[in-house]
Amino acid sequence: MSKKQCYHCNEVCINEITHDNKSFCCLGCKTVYQILHDNQMDFYYSIENNPGIRAHNAPENLIYLDDPVHIQPFILYEDDRIVRASFTIPSIHCAACVWLLENMFKLNNNLLNLEVNLGERSFSFSYIKDQISFREIVELLIKIGYSPSLNDHHKGDSQKKIQTAYIAKLAVAGFCFGNIMLFSFPAYFGIDKNSFMGQSFDWLNIIFSIPILLYCSIPFYTDALVSIRTKQMSLNIPIFLGIIALAIQTFWEIFTQTGHGYADSLAGLIFFLLLGRWIQNRSIDYLNFERDYKSFFPIWVEKYELDYLTTHVSIQELEKGDHYKVKAQCIIPVDSILKSKKALIDYSFVSGEAHPVAIKEGQKIFAGGRQLGSSIELLVDRNLSSSYLSRIWDQMNKTVTTQQTILNFMSKYFTLSVIIISLLAGFSWYLIAPSKVVMIVVSVLIVACPCALAISFPFTSNFACLELRRRGLFINCYDKIEELSNVNHIIFDKTGTILTKDSLPVENFPNGLSFMQQRLIASVVYESEHPLSQSIFLAMKQDNLLSINSYHELPGHGIHAKAGDYDIKLGKASFLGIKDDSSDLNSAVHININGHYLGYFEFETTLRPGLKELFNSLQNYKLHIISGDHAGDDDILEKLSPEHLIRKYNMKPDEKANYIEKIKHTDKNAKILMIGDGLNDGPAFMASDFSIAICNQKNQYFPSSDAMLEANSFHEINQFLLFAKRAMKLVKLNFFISFVYNFFGLSFACLGLLSPLISAIFMPVSSLTVIFISQFGIFLLSKQSLRNLKFMNNELHFKVKNLKNNVFLNKVL
Amino acid sequence: MEVILFLIIISILISGSFLIVFFYMLKRGQFRDFKTPAVRILLEDDNETKTNNKGNQNG
Structure with a gap:
């Protein structure tokens, strides 16, 4: 078989179609080429090599x-x-x-x-x-x-608007900050504050402070209000107090002509805080890959009005008792009762169970199952919002707990101590010089402004996320990196995560297969959509196919077909009516031609490469394997794994979640990392502290995980964990530096020595130090602990590669 | 010395007008998409000629 690549979509041509001296992998790709060629749009192919997307022309009723x-x-x-x-x-x-x-x-x-x-x-x-x-x-x-x-209705729009608002505020803040700094220079060099020029500069500063106070600071006011309302000691409160103190002091000094005020510090503070906010939002907006489970559902179904008339209704409109139809290979959107005689439902989407379930008339089908046979008629039992799958999903999304993050911890004590220090300083000065009390309290609040503290965590973890992203781990929310660094239990899902199936089959034929037999098998399996059939077709390496006279497929069991004089049966042992000798854990396809049993194809389970080394390097963690599948591969895992590996099988999605809850219950310090690959891991993902979804060609469901991991980087998980730990150490270092700055600043303030000049140098310098340390530190860390990891050459490409599969999936559904 | 004040006012007016232009552009969506225009500018120019060349080659 020639291994040419499709001129259109770059996929290997299994069944090559030649047209215009170019190879195409399928009719769809050829059709696209023809359309473009006929319209003189060949330029498309000269911009990039094989840019096309495989067109799956599934007949879709739109x-x-x-x-x-x-x-x-x-x-x-x-x-x-x-x-x-x-x-x-x-x-x-x-x-x-x-x-x-x-x-x-x-x-x-x-x-x-x-x-x-x-x-x-x-x-x-x-x-x-x-x-x-x-x-x-x-x-x-x-x-x-x-x-x-x-299915998506512009989810990113609101995020985009927030971001635009930040850009606008940042621009204004930058503009005012620059101007105020310029007008403050005369004051630094000792211009007479009572001269006409001195006053003019002060008034200009006042004018430029107004947009800063009334426009740029709005997010900080609202956040502080939220903190007060929810009674949380967050950093928003000292920020708010600092802004107010700075503003009052500045206005007071300039109105009474007693000083030049702190307009420069105020503008600098707001500018750097906004910069931090903008950066942290930008990374979130970049990673909007989370998909609602509903995007896998059909958008609409055909509903019977009067038993014969059909109308198209969206799935949200389905009510209990409605009579509707679901096409073959479609996902059932709501819990329903079967009205047709028989259905074959594949629940792998929800439960991870690989084998389809047969349902008889009158029995219940849960939402999320996929109909494998022909189209079926159903009665709605529960509407969309109360269906099984929706309830799992809602449960997942509700359990958002307020985590005790290091930042929250720090800010609580920081806020408290700032308030206590300002009160103490105020009280001491009341004893020494009562006239200075207000000034002292205000200057403590001004200088204690936690600018460095507030931006150190977002900056450091952002840079860290960027480095991880370049190497295949996509964390969707920057502050989650802290959770990753605290992990001490790691739970792996089995199927799809540490084991991969669907490689090429092993042939088990005592007498081998003749060329004619191979050709015959290839011709038959070519007709079937089943993944095992596809793999067999690949293994047969035949491109000259026979025409099939009669073809009958019993989904999930086997195929009975006739070609010329040959009568061929292939499929499960039970389908052929023979005893199953093959081992339990591997799937087998048995072949029978003209009544003679020839043997079978066996699909072996393969371990993800590097798994043994990975497990060995994770000695410090408690490892668990949980699976919705049967215990088939237990012996393989037992051989491979260290003694402390705990293995559990036959677990339903919610049982996986319960298992995690149980670990948390028995071990209070347990921080759990869940690594899985499907929607069936969804509840477990939510129950865990950090969740990673594996992405590869075969896996198209993106559950709502905290991170996505490129399958090729799977065996490097230990390095990612180490990197996260070190990144958090860097955050702590930054906190320490910020405290040192604050200590000196507060000393100045408490002694009544804080001048506008000190404050104006002090605040930007502390912010810039923190930004520099986080950037440079992460750079060094990544050089050191991630040096073995290859750079993803193009992250956009990575995303598209996975999204391409999603497109395909939507079409199949 | 007071002439500086005059210069400052002029400079504020000028820089202020830049800020207004920036806002206008922000509203127009100039900062919404950084990737496509970078790609597009490479395509637009040679579009016609290359299409013709290709078309000729393929007969």
């Missing part, structure tokens, strides 16, 4: 898009003639995509103003209403491999 209600979320603007709309297309990933989508008007001249946003993967366009419909545009996009994601 009629519901003709209903204005369903497209409303995507419409930005509409008048009599023109509509402007926008949606996300997950497969946008390179320059060629941008070019193709922005030149779509060449394919259909009713499309106008096409605009791609590569970063957000969004596509906005206008179209002439009377000439083309929304549905036709979507169909056109699907045809060329760019399926829009019609």
Whole structure:
């Protein structure tokens, strides 16, 4: 078999189609090429090599898009003639995509103003209403491999708005900060505060402080209010007190002409705090990959109105008792009762159980199961929000506990001590010189402003997350790195995480297979969508296929087909009516041609590479393996693992979560890291302190985990853990430095020596030191503890690679 | 010396107008997308010629 790569999508051509002297892996890719070629759009292929996305032309009924209600979320603007709309297309990933989508008007001249946003993967366009419909545009996009994601309704928008607001505030703060610094110089050099020039500069500072106070500081006021309302001693309170103290002191000194005030310190403080906020938000917005489970569901179903008439309703509208239809290979969106005779449900999506379950008429089917056979009719038993899957999900999202982070801990004591120190200083000065009390209290509050403290944690953990991200571990919320550093128990999910299935089969045929038999098997399995069939097809390496006369597949059991004079049966032992000799843990496909049993293909379970070394390097952690699967591979794991590895099998999703709760209950100091790969690990992910989802080609479900790990970096987990630990040490170092600064600052303030000049130098310098230490420290740390890890050459590529699978998945569902 | 005050006022007006322009651009979405324009500028120019060349080669 030739191993050419598809000209369009770069995948290896299993069943090569040649056209125009170019190889294509499937008809879909060829079709896209033809469309583009016919429209003189070959330039697409010259921008990047093999830029295309494999087009899976599953016949999809998009009629519901003709209903204005369903497209409303995507419409930005509409008048009599023109509509402007926008949606996300997950497969946008390179320059060629941008070019193709922005030149779509060449394919259909009713499309106008096409605009791609590569970063957000969004596509906005206008179209002439009377000439083309929304549905036709979507169909056109699907045809060329760019399926829009019609389940997401611009989730990132609010985040984007917050970020824009920060940019605006940052700009104003920077502008005012710069000007105020300039106007403060004369004061530093001792200009006479009563001269006309001296006063003018002071008044200019007042003018520039006003936007800082009334506009830039708004987030800090609201945060302080929240802290007060929830009775939390957070850093927001000293920040708020500091701002107020600075403002009052500045205004007082300038109005009474007793001094130059602290406008420079105020502006600097706000500017650096805003900078910190902006950076921490930016990293969050970059990692918006979490997907709602609903995005795997069909968007709409066909509902029977009067037993014969069908209408399209969205799944949210389904009510108890409704009679509806689910197509083959679709996920059942709500808990239902089967109305058809029989259904074969694959619950792997929810429970991780690999084997499908047969359901008879009148029995219950839980949401999240996938119908494997033909289409079925169902009665709604529970609506969407009260269905089993929704309840698991809600439970997962509700258990957000307020964690006792190091930052919270620090800020609590910091806030308390600042208030106590200012009171003590005030009291002492009341005894010495009562007239100075207000001044002293205010200057303590001014200088104790926890700028360095407030930005040290976000900066350090942000830089650390960036370094980790470059090496394949994507943490979705920067402050979670602290949880990662505290881990002492590690729980692995078994199937998919430490074991991988679906490699090429081992042939177990006593007499071998003749060429004709191989060809026959390849021809039959080619017709089947089953993953095992696909693997066998790959192993057979046949490209000259026979035509099949009759084909019958019993999903989950086997295939019975006829080709010419041959009658072939393949599948499970029970399907062929023989005794199963193969070992329990591996899947086998048995072959019978013309009544003669030939042997079987065995699919071995393989361990993820580097697992033994990984387990050995994790001696300091308690390791657990939990699985929803049977105990089949226990002996392999036993051989490989150190003695303290605890193994549990046959666990349902909520049992996994309970198991974690139990560990926490018995060991109060347990910090649990859960590593898994599917939605079935979802509840366990929520119960654990830190969760990592493994991403590879085969795994497309992104549960709501704290981090995603590129499968190739799996065996480096110990290094990631070490790095996180060291990063947290750096944070502590920064806290220490910030305390040293504060100690000196407070001494000055308590002694009544704080001048505007000292304050103006002191505050930015402390912030800058902390920023420098976190940046430089993380750089050194990553050089030291992550040096063995390869750089991900392109993180965007990594994300797309996984998202590509998601696109595929959505289509299959 | 008082002329400095005059200069300062002018400089504030000028820099203030830059700030206003910045705000206008922020509203217009200049800072919403950093990646695409960088890519787009490389495509737009040679678009027509390359398409033709390719088209000719493929007959």
